[in-house]
Amino acid sequence: MASREEQEKEAERIFLGIGLAEKTAETAVSKKKFRGILLEIIKEAGLENGCDKTRGTLLYSSASTYPDNARAHRSHFLREYISSGKLKSSEQLEAAFKVLSSYGSEPVDWQKLEEAAGVGVVVTPEEIAAAVASVVKANENQLLTERYHTPVGKLLASVKASLKWADGSKVKQELDGQILNLLGPKTEQDLVKPDKKKSKVQSFLAVQEKKPAKENGAVSAKNADTKAEDTEAWRHADPYAHFKHPADNNEVHTIVDFSDGSQLCIANNAEKLAEHLKITGGKVVTRFPPEPNGYLHIGHAKAMFVDFGFAERYSGDCYLRFDDTNPEAEKQEYIDHIQDIVAWLGYKPWKVTYSSDYFTELYNFAIQLIRSGNAYVDHQTAEEIKAYREERRPSPWRDRPVEESLQLFEDMRRGLIDEGKATLRMRMDPKNANYNMFDLIAYRIKFTPHPHAGRDWCIYPSYDYTHCLVDALENITHSLCTLEFESRRASYYWLLHVLDTYKPVVWEYGRLNITHNVLSKRKLNRLVTDGYVDGWDDPRLLTLAGLRRRGVTPQAIKELCQEIGITRNDSEIHLHKLDHHIRTDLDATSPRALAVLDPLRLVLTNLPADHLQTFDAKVFPGRTEETYPVTLTRVVYVAAEDFREVDSKGYFALAPQKECMLKYAGIVRCTGFEKSGGKVTEVHAEFRLLEKGEKPPKGVLSWVGQPMAGQEPTMFEARLYDVLFKTSSVADTGDEWLQDLNPNSLTLKTGAISTPRITQAAPGSRFQLERLGYFCVDPDTRIGKLVLNRTCTMKETNLAALKGA
Numbered sequence: 001m002a003s004r005e006e007q008e009k010e011a012e013r014i015f016l017g018i019g020l021a022e023k024t025a026e027t028a029v030s031k032k033k034f035r036g037i038l039l040e041i042i043k044e045a046g047l048e049n050g051c052d053k054t055r056g057t058l059l060y061s062s063a064s065t066y067p068d069n070a071r072a073h074r075s076h077f078l079r080e081y082i083s084s085g086k087l088k089s090s091e092q093l094e095a096a097f098k099v100l101s102s103y104g105s106e107p108v109d110w111q112k113l114e115e116a117a118g119v120g121v122v123v124t125p126e127e128i129a130a131a132v133a134s135v136v137k138a139n140e141n142q143l144l145t146e147r148y149h150t151p152v153g154k155l156l157a158s159v160k161a162s163l164k165w166a167d168g169s170k171v172k173q174e175l176d177g178q179i180l181n182l183l184g185p186k187t188e189q190d191l192v193k194p195d196k197k198k199s200k201v202q203s204f205l206a207v208q209e210k211k212p213a214k215e216n217g218a219v220s221a222k223n224a225d226t227k228a229e230d231t232e233a234w235r236h237a238d239p240y241a242h243f244k245h246p247a248d249n250n251e252v253h254t255i256v257d258f259s260d261g262s263q264l265c266i267a268n269n270a271e272k273l274a275e276h277l278k279i280t281g282g283k284v285v286t287r288f289p290p291e292p293n294g295y296l297h298i299g300h301a302k303a304m305f306v307d308f309g310f311a312e313r314y315s316g317d318c319y320l321r322f323d324d325t326n327p328e329a330e331k332q333e334y335i336d337h338i339q340d341i342v343a344w345l346g347y348k349p350w351k352v353t354y355s356s357d358y359f360t361e362l363y364n365f366a367i368q369l370i371r372s373g374n375a376y377v378d379h380q381t382a383e384e385i386k387a388y389r390e391e392r393r394p395s396p397w398r399d400r401p402v403e404e405s406l407q408l409f410e411d412m413r414r415g416l417i418d419e420g421k422a423t424l425r426m427r428m429d430p431k432n433a434n435y436n437m438f439d440l441i442a443y444r445i446k447f448t449p450h451p452h453a454g455r456d457w458c459i460y461p462s463y464d465y466t467h468c469l470v471d472a473l474e475n476i477t478h479s480l481c482t483l484e485f486e487s488r489r490a491s492y493y494w495l496l497h498v499l500d501t502y503k504p505v506v507w508e509y510g511r512l513n514i515t516h517n518v519l520s521k522r523k524l525n526r527l528v529t530d531g532y533v534d535g536w537d538d539p540r541l542l543t544l545a546g547l548r549r550r551g552v553t554p555q556a557i558k559e560l561c562q563e564i565g566i567t568r569n570d571s572e573i574h575l576h577k578l579d580h581h582i583r584t585d586l587d588a589t590s591p592r593a594l595a596v597l598d599p600l601r602l603v604l605t606n607l608p609a610d611h612l613q614t615f616d617a618k619v620f621p622g623r624t625e626e627t628y629p630v631t632l633t634r635v636v637y638v639a640a641e642d643f644r645e646v647d648s649k650g651y652f653a654l655a656p657q658k659e660c661m662l663k664y665a666g667i668v669r670c671t672g673f674e675k676s677g678g679k680v681t682e683v684h685a686e687f688r689l690l691e692k693g694e695k696p697p698k699g700v701l702s703w704v705g706q707p708m709a710g711q712e713p714t715m716f717e718a719r720l721y722d723v724l725f726k727t728s729s730v731a732d733t734g735d736e737w738l739q740d741l742n743p744n745s746l747t748l749k750t751g752a753i754s755t756p757r758i759t760q761a762a763p764g765s766r767f768q769l770e771r772l773g774y775f776c777v778d779p780d781t782r783i784g785k786l787v788l789n790r791t792c793t794m795k796e797t798n799l800a801a802l803k804g805a
Helices: 004-017 022-030 030-045 053-065 068-083 090-103 110-117 125-136 140-149 151-162 170-182 227-236 270-280 298-313 332-346 353-370 382-390 401-411 463-473 484-498 521-529 544-550 556-565 573-591 735-741 800-802
Strands: 252-259 263-266 287-288 315-323 351-354 377-378 423-426 441-443 458-460 478-482 506-511 512-514 569-575 598-604 614-616 627-633 634-638 660-661 667-676 679-688 704-705 715-721 746-754 765-769 773-777 787-792
Touching: 004 022, 004 569, 022 030, 022 053, 022 140, 030 053, 030 068, 053 090, 068 463, 068 544, 125 140, 125 151, 125 170, 125 332, 140 170, 227 287, 252 298, 252 351, 252 484, 263 484, 270 353, 287 298, 287 478, 298 315, 298 478, 298 544, 315 353, 315 423, 315 679, 351 353, 353 401, 353 441, 353 458, 377 401, 377 598, 401 423, 423 484, 423 512, 441 463, 463 484, 478 484, 484 506, 544 787, 556 573, 569 573, 573 765, 573 773, 573 787, 627 634, 627 660, 627 704, 765 787
Parallel strands: 287 315, 315 351, 478 506, 512 569, 598 679, 715 787
Antiparallel strands: 252 263, 377 423, 423 441, 441 458, 598 634, 614 627, 634 704, 660 667, 667 679, 715 746, 765 773, 773 787
């Protein structure tokens, strides 16, 4: 049997053979489960010997999105439609999968699939030219004003909307040509990149350019029937036009498909919308809804950026709502932490609420569901529900009489039924291709006190039941969430429909994932509880508490979120992007200081024993004239790595008879050194000031002098952090991901020394230790012990070297 390394190497060869980019192939190999599925799909398609990039991309997409319930048709589909080249785009593939999922394991009407996926449809160059001309004409004013800074992606999307199956590359080529004909060649001004902080096209969260609020603090029309001018202003001014204006919430939100072929169009009627607008004043209302069952990580920072930022951008309101429906996993510690982190990031909730605040309303909704025949009390175990779900079989208690379910639900509420012996389930659509329509659980029995609601309840609502109803109760205009919740959209709207409530707009965006880390709460909890890291705020984690302790600023995190934007692309961001924003912010805000991590004693033999001389070091070199004092004594310390016994070409630090510059002070010339046990313990040199007009030597050393002659500098502990995981995409199966842990993720330097201004700094203070990186004073600091965390190095780390670690 081939070794793991051989299997991975062979898989990578096959993935590269189907046209995947090297990075994509490497990521696919690192995820064992996905790797196996992709290899199966390639084999079933008969393309083990390779294919063009177009077919390879479709195979790659199929590995993650092929409908599970249509597994019986997979081999035929892959050979007939991908291997043959009948399907040419991701849009066609998505349409085909939708048809397949509706049939499941039943025989497929392949002609219907081909019609739905545009198989054989040919869009002529003339049709493309005409569609592009129409879009260019409609956007002519914007093109003439913004010229080549106009976001072409939107124009392409408009063309594709009218020519669904057109070749994207040909559309782009035609669009570029017509824009060139309209605007002429690019000018020098066209080549200047726009200021991202001022460009509304680049980000809808340019807070410094917020639209002024209207008299009532709203941005929307006064009622559902009025399409006021500000509605159109919204569409044209905001780059995220897919976010509906609150006055448009009577438009169709989504269509829920049922297994019997029927459909449900979800929309607010005029009466419901008018009532909603009256309550909100037409403002944008969003919510940040964390579950208080763990610490927040950087993915939650993006969610806050979306929820709070969108409301702030349009003078709206954003709730901080704790989705606290599982008392067994929730703690007051997590509630306090979340509020602390939200404030640290600079967000101010309009109101702080809890889902548990609405337990009475949710209970009354449950009674309404039962009475309308849309819920029933069930006695299946979790294992039985899972088995029935896989076979698409309804519960044997699904058709029990309404009065019986009402009585049993009352018994549940009064604590007369044991845990696990009954649940309240929503009567949805068990045969639906979407598992989230399989009679979801609405209430469970838990004899556990609730951290916020106390002991008032022994039945608790589920997330799927609670989330949408509280959105409706709080009159949320935009329910924004990450893509993994997209499949829940049908159940979200089904419940609001059968209860006849107001319906918010739901829109999903891509998560923020970062290389060399894990953001799963389960995995983070494993790292913390099993002692792989030192708590939730360990600076190696991408928890927000860990980032704060490491010295990362809220601004750096927000800048990263702003750069990656808010799209439906669920992608992985390289760690160096976060480091870039950290460095950019800290470079501008962190005062400089001199320090040495591995000190080597340097004796300036031509100075007297009591010599004490003060020099001015720059706080922000090249930017301000502000200085701080550094003292030069007969004994100073330099970095051990800045001395070699034998000089060499291209080396500019100290060596025998060689001169270097002590930064901000003068020149030292090495005259000798001492060794003990084969190690250099002391270097001798002579000191002099740089003469007027003299060219300084190339070598410039960081150094630390004694505070007073004969008094040694204060030592500190430096904690140097590297990536927590060696590989960029951490394994996602079993315990394999723990094998990726980097054993060198933390290095301690206990004998480091610095100038006095560091030793007197309070916890949380940030500095750039020249040549060494950006550091933050750790909370472990106390009298007699100074601890500094390295936030990041001065330059990007070579992460590729970790593979051999």
